[in-house]
Amino acid sequence: MTIAITRTPAESIARCELTYIERVSIDYTKALAQHQDYCAALEACGVEVITMPPAEALPDSVFVEDTAIILDEVAIITPMGIASRRAEPLRNEAAIARYRPLAHITLPATIEGGDVMRLGKAIFVSLSTRTNEAGIEALKGIAEPLGYIVTTVALQDCLHLKSACTALDDHTILLNPAWVDTSAFEGYEQVAIAADEPNAGNVVRANGHILMSSQYPQTGDIIEQRGYKVCAVDASEFTKAEAAMTCMSLIVE
Secondary structure (H helix, E strand, O other): OOEEEEEOOOHHHHHOOOOOOOOOOOOHHHHHHHHHHHHHHHHHOOOEEEEEOOOOOOOOOOOHHHHEEEOOOOEEEOOOOOHHHOOHHHHHHHHHHOOOOEEEOOOOOOOOHHHEEEEOOEEEEEOOOOOOHHHHHHHHHHHHHHOOEEEEEOEOOOOOHHHHEEEEEOOEEEEOOOOEOHHHHOOOEEEEOOOOOOOOOOOEEEOOEEEEEOOOHHHHHHHHHOOOEEEEEOOHHHHOOOOOOHHHOEEEO
């Protein structure tokens, strides 16, 4: 069974943290409806969705992915890379602990789940404004004794590694080659997004389906042509919050 842990967006999302984009107004009513559609799409893909209530004091709390790194053996609770988000992981621990034993990385190390991409026993991680060298070393300290190979990937011009690339399966990576050093993925099949859809590299593997934003139809066609089952939903209000599809769920196999 595949589980998706989610949190309903807070109305305070209008005050979310931004790094690479300018702030524009977020329509909360529309965002709430889009989040409901996102959860419904996961359910339609055969995923059991666990939805936690909104946390108004935490504007970015809908973006649960950053608060943990889910491995087969353990869930690693992360120390967030920005002070305003550091109360979020504790809010999510109880839901995550239902499915995995917990390990913790602590400050001054910082690492966020959006900077970590896993394909089987291979873990790729990027330095970013939210993840530092100490965070990467701490991840290695937990994951490598469990048999994972952790590789650092160079990133540019985007918030997180998974802003630039995500896995379509354990052997195939969807990516924006302008934002990530593709040489790190030697041996994997690489699928480039449509050239004029730079944010399209973030998709969710959902129980054999690919859940993606309907904002990127050309990339959706590319994925479908490779034989994947694509489910597209509108996530445009969350794009305004510098977020993407994986940001809003923690997937637990």
